[in-house]
Amino acid sequence: MPYISKDFIVDKPVKAWTFLVHELGFSMREAQRAIDRKQLLQNGEIVKRKSDTVSKIVTLLVYEPRPKGLLPVYENEFFAVFNKPSGVLTHPRSRITDYSLNDEIKYRYGKNANVVHRLDKETSGLIIVSKSKEYENELKKLFSNREVEKKYKALVRGRIDEEMKIDAPILINRDFVAIKTKVCINKNGAHALTEIKPLKYFEEIDATLVHVTPRTGRQHQIRVHLFHVEHSIIGDPLYGVNTKMATMYLDGQMDVKSRIKFTGSERLLLHADELKFEYRGEEYSFKSKIDIESEFITFAAAIKKHIHD
Numbered sequence: 001m002p003y004i005s006k007d008f009i010v011d012k013p014v015k016a017w018t019f020l021v022h023e024l025g026f027s028m029r030e031a032q033r034a035i036d037r038k039q040l041l042q043n044g045e046i047v048k049r050k051s052d053t054v055s056k057i058v059t060l061l062v063y064e065p066r067p068k069g070l071l072p073v074y075e076n077e078f079f080a081v082f083n084k085p086s087g088v089l090t091h092p093r094s095r096i097t098d099y100s101l102n103d104e105i106k107y108r109y110g111k112n113a114n115v116v117h118r119l120d121k122e123t124s125g126l127i128i129v130s131k132s133k134e135y136e137n138e139l140k141k142l143f144s145n146r147e148v149e150k151k152y153k154a155l156v157r158g159r160i161d162e163e164m165k166i167d168a169p170i171l172i173n174r175d176f177v178a179i180k181t182k183v184c185i186n187k188n189g190a191h192a193l194t195e196i197k198p199l200k201y202f203e204e205i206d207a208t209l210v211h212v213t214p215r216t217g218r219q220h221q222i223r224v225h226l227f228h229v230e231h232s233i234i235g236d237p238l239y240g241v242n243t244k245m246a247t248m249y250l251d252g253q254m255d256v257k258s259r260i261k262f263t264g265s266e267r268l269l270l271h272a273d274e275l276k277f278e279y280r281g282e283e284y285s286f287k288s289k290i291d292i293e294s295e296f297i298t299f300a301a302a303i304k305k306h307i308h309d
Contacts, residue, residue, distance in 0.1 A: 003039075008058045016040060017050035019058065034060070063092075065107040068099065072108075074286060078135045078279070079116070079128055080109070081286055086124040086267045090115050105129050112136075117143050120220070122235070125152070125272025126288055142277055143217065151274035152212040152222060153199075155296040156231040157240070157264070160198040160208045166225040167193050170218040179246055182238055183220050185228050192218045194225040200293070205300050207234060209293055211273075222270065234300055235265030265299040 010019060020031035020040070032050055034040055039061040040047040042054045072080040082101065084090070089100040105113050109131050116128040116139040130136035142148050171189030173182045183189075193215040200209045208231070214221050223239045226232055232240030237249035237259060245262050248254040256266045271292045276285045 003061050004064045006060050006062055008060065010055045010058050013053045013055040015050070016047050016052045016054050019054055020050075024060070063102075063106065065103040065105075066099065067104045067107040070101075070104045072129070073126075073289070077131070079130050079139060081275070082127050082129060083288060083290065084119055084124060084127050084272075086122055089121045090118045090127070101127070116140055117148075117217075119272055120223075120268070120270075122237075122268035123152075123270045123272060124267075124290075124292075126275050126286055127272065128275065139279065142279065146216070148275060148277040150214060150272065152214070153271045153273045153292050153296075154210050154212055154222065154226065154233050155202075155207050155269040155300055156210055156226055156233050157207060158231050159201050159206065160196065160210060160231060161201075162198070164196045164229070165193065166196065166229055167191075168225060168228055170221060170224060172219065179238070179243065179250065182246070183218070183224050185224065190216075190218055192216045192221050192225065194222060196226075196229075202297070202300075207300060209296065212270075223268075233268060233270050234296075235259075235263050235268045236270075237263050237268075267299055269296045269299060271296075 008023070016035060017028065017031045020026040020034060021028060026034065035047060035050050038046045040054075041059040041061075043057055044059070047054060070082065070085075072082050074081040082104065084101055089097060091102050092100045101115065105115065109129070112133050113129060113131050114136050116130050116136060119125060119127050128139060130139050168185045169187060169189035170183050170192040171186035173179065173184050195213040195215065197211040197213075198208050199211055202208070212222050212226075220239070223233055223236055227236070227239035237254065238246050241262050245254070249259070254262075259266055271288065271290070273288045273292065274286065278284070
């Protein structure tokens with residue numbers, strides 16, 4: 001668990017924010033965030049306001065990165081690029097998250113380093129990490145202004161012979177009866193455009209390897225768009241399965257055998273393959289060196305096995 005407890009002895013009563021800022025070197029913003037996240041305790045009780053007085057034994061829950069040795073595929077003075085494995089969170093979801101890409105980032109570059117954009121836990125591939133808040137803001141602006149070209153590879157169900165553009169608005173699902181983390185195609189949603197280029201068809205598993213270029217950056221855009229045109233990504237436990245199966249996955253109740261049976265793979269077969277952008281007068285172009293086609297076919301072979309079993 002990356003969060004650990006550190007105890008401090010405070011001889012004279014002081015305001016919580018004073019303790020964090022003057023004794024531990026926090027900024028006011030960091031102090032407020034620590035209190036909002038319930039990371040500061042006094043004698044075992046959570047400190048709720050920055051103006052509360054603390055004394056005696058004060059406990060701070062701090063994030064301590066525990067890296068596993070994942071190395072960047074590129075870095076310079078401004079940013080680094082990692083090849084995130086499938087199954088690894090970009091950020092910890094809670095204090096009980098054992099490991100995320102954040103562990104590698106904070107360990108190598110310090111507390112002010114952050115990912116600039118996100119990849120789903122299930123999606124593998126290239127992701128950019130800024131080395132300071134200044135660079136983070138600059139790089140995030142490139143993404144918000146759509147100045148970063150992203151290309152993915154995916155293995156999808158069925159045969160695709162021609163290039164296609166999927167222009168369908170995406171709306172975050174607010175229906176509490178349904179799954180809150182899912183999005184849907186809806187005329188009231190935000191504009192979303194995805195370009196699909198077929199690369200190779202595999203007749204034995206009735207699946208097509210495609211190049212995917214999202215021209216907008218909506219949540220789950222690639223996944224929901226491919227599902228919308230009836231070519232869902234193999235291994236997708238949210239789009240392309242019924243609500244019961246998706247809920248089982250989200251609740252952690254879907255084992256590997258069931259996942260292969262209902263989705264076709266034990267992982268989502270989607271990979272962030274290329275990134276291209278200009279930053280501070282320099283042109284950058286990155287392409288993943290992973291043989292993702294072979295990796296996808298290895299996972300998708302479970303489909304064929306399941307059919308014959």
